[in-house]
Amino acid sequence: MLEIIKYLAKLENATLNDIIAIANAKRGAFNDKIFLEKVIETSTQ
Secondary structure, three states: OHHHHHHHHHHOOOOHHHHHHHHHHOOOOHHHOOOOOOOOOOOOO
8 A cells, every 4th residue: 555655646746755744734534533435426517
């Protein structure tokens, strides 16, 4: 999993430390047990 995160950071011209710093600055939803259960697509026509 870590290798995937490192590669995604590289694609965004960031470092793993950049990603960690951003994650630490944000309030983690996982700590509050908040997670996405499903996505419902709606038509925009």
